Amino acid sequence: xxxxxxxxxxxxxxxxxxxxxxxxxxxxxxxxxxxxxxxxxxxxxxxxxxxxxxxxxxxxxxxxxxxxxxxxxxxxxxxxxxxxxxxxxxxxxxxxxxxxxxxxxxxxxxxxxxxxxxxxxxxxxxxxxxxxxxxxxxxxxxxxxxxxxxxxxxxxxxxx
Amino acid sequence: xxxxxxxxxxxxxxxxxxxxxxxxxxxxxxxxxxxxxxxxxxxxxxxxxxxxxxxxxxxxxxxxxxxxxxxxxxxxxxxxxxxxxxxxxxxxxxxxxxxxxxxxxxxxxxxxxxxxxxxxxxxxxxxxxxxxxxxxxxxxxxxxxxxxxxxxxxxxxxxx
DNA sequence: TTGTTCATTAACAACCTGTGCAGACTGGTT
DNA sequence: AACCAGTCTGCACAGGTTGTTAATGAACAA
Ligand SMILES: [Mn+2]
Ligand SMILES: [Mn+2]
Ligand SMILES: [Zn+2]
Ligand SMILES: [Zn+2]
Numbered sequence: 476x477x478x479x480x481x482x483x484x485x486x487x488x489x490x491x492x493x494x495x496x497x498x499x500x501x502x503x504x505x506x507x508x509x510x511x512x513x514x515x516x517x518x519x520x521x522x523x524x525x526x527x528x529x530x531x532x533x534x535x536x537x538x539x540x541x542x543x544x545x546x547x548x549x550x551x552x553x554x555x556x557x558x559x560x561x562x563x564x565x566x567x568x569x570x571x572x573x574x575x576x577x578x579x580x581x582x583x584x585x586x587x588x589x590x591x592x593x594x595x596x597x598x599x600x601x602x603x604x605x606x607x608x609x610x611x612x613x614x615x616x617x618x619x620x621x622x623x624x625x626x627x628x629x630x631x632x633x634x635x
Numbered sequence: 636x637x638x639x640x641x642x643x644x645x646x647x648x649x650x651x652x653x654x655x656x657x658x659x660x661x662x663x664x665x666x667x668x669x670x671x672x673x674x675x676x677x678x679x680x681x682x683x684x685x686x687x688x689x690x691x692x693x694x695x696x697x698x699x700x701x702x703x704x705x706x707x708x709x710x711x712x713x714x715x716x717x718x719x720x721x722x723x724x725x726x727x728x729x730x731x732x733x734x735x736x737x738x739x740x741x742x743x744x745x746x747x748x749x750x751x752x753x754x755x756x757x758x759x760x761x762x763x764x765x766x767x768x769x770x771x772x773x774x775x776x777x778x779x780x781x782x783x784x785x786x787x788x789x790x791x792x793x794x795x
Numbered sequence: 796t797t798g799t800t801c802a803t804t805a806a807c808a809a810c811c812t813g814t815g816c817a818g819a820c821t822g823g824t825t
Numbered sequence: 826a827a828c829c830a831g832t833c834t835g836c837a838c839a840g841g842t843t844g845t846t847a848a849t850g851a852a853c854a855a
Contacts, residue, residue, distance in 0.1 A: 551709035594769035603761045609754035688834045
């Protein structure tokens with residue numbers, strides 16, 4: 476994702492207005508590597524701008540995704556996530572809490588032979604590694620007093 | 636997935652009853668390589684047994700998944716899909732119509748280095764190839780009369 | 796500065812996938 | 826035949842996301 480100033484330019488170039496709400500969202504996303512959901516972006520921005528609406532957050536995230544400034548990723552964690560990291564990379568997803576971590580390794584050897592491609596015009600290859608994150612391993616090793624402690628930690632359930 | 640008779644046994648062995656509804660679902664899934672959604676299983680079974688409820692289809696599919704007879708896969712096509720193919724394999728997903736095709740190539744070289752794994756306990760690796768299927772390429776090359784023709788072909792929209 | 800256009804908000808409704816629930820029903824067993 | 830655990834159905838409902846509408850407000854080009 477471009478930095479907030481560049482996004483401001485890009486929005487103007489598209490005839491979109493640059494509003495305080497949009498700028499607050501740009502700022503919230505800058506440097507965010509957590510693969511936030513719309514709700515979590517809303518939570519972050521609301522802290523600075525309590526009057527912003529969830530609807531506006533959705534709209535702006537969708538605008539950014541349409542402009543290619545953001546990737547819309549669906550990793551089966553129950554809600555769409557938005558990824559400002561435009562570099563080619565893959566993901567590590569915690570099956571307990573839904574946490575998503577970037578994997579920057581390149582897997583260049585990964586190509587589909589023509590016969591396997593079945594006539595498809597290929598556009599992208601996504602690799603998802605699933606497992607249990609360090610935080611959730613701790614919780615699991617304990618006597619699990621309330622059974623919901625691990626999910627509460629990250630704030631999102633894996634599959635609603 | 637086991638064949639219907641074996642599933643009947645497996646259900647009984649677990650103390651689960653074998654009902655006509657469940658048998659109809661077993662039969663519908665046998666040899667189905669389309670990665671059906673619950674809705675599409677429901678549609679198929681309803682043709683033979685019009686009184687079956689969607690709720691029962693969901694329940695039975697979940698039971699089968701819990702028993703490991705079916706894989707629950709989420710490929711970002713808007714709804715969960717169920718995969719009776721238990722062999723390790725990957726998927727090719729059409730970004731236009733949502734069609735899913737198996738890729739049986741093995742990518743054994745694919746391993747995550749310890750530093751990339753970030754302390755996760757890894758459990759699974761999924762590879763998703765995205766592109767446009769042969770059918771949808773045809774539609775796209777034409778003058779696209781109604782713009783919705785390509786989606787109607789496969790019966791499911793990629794992202795609701 | 797002014798005017799036009801676009802954006803935001805709020806309050807809903809609608810949508811879709813999926814699940815919880817209550818009550819009627821039935822498979823498998825005795 | 827009778828029993829009971831387990832199942833089916835229909836409906837309500839939840840979560841995530843989008844559509845609508847109207848009223849207010851603000852961005853930015855002229
Ligand atoms: Mn990422
Ligand atoms: Mn498959
Ligand atoms: Zn976790
Ligand atoms: Zn297609």
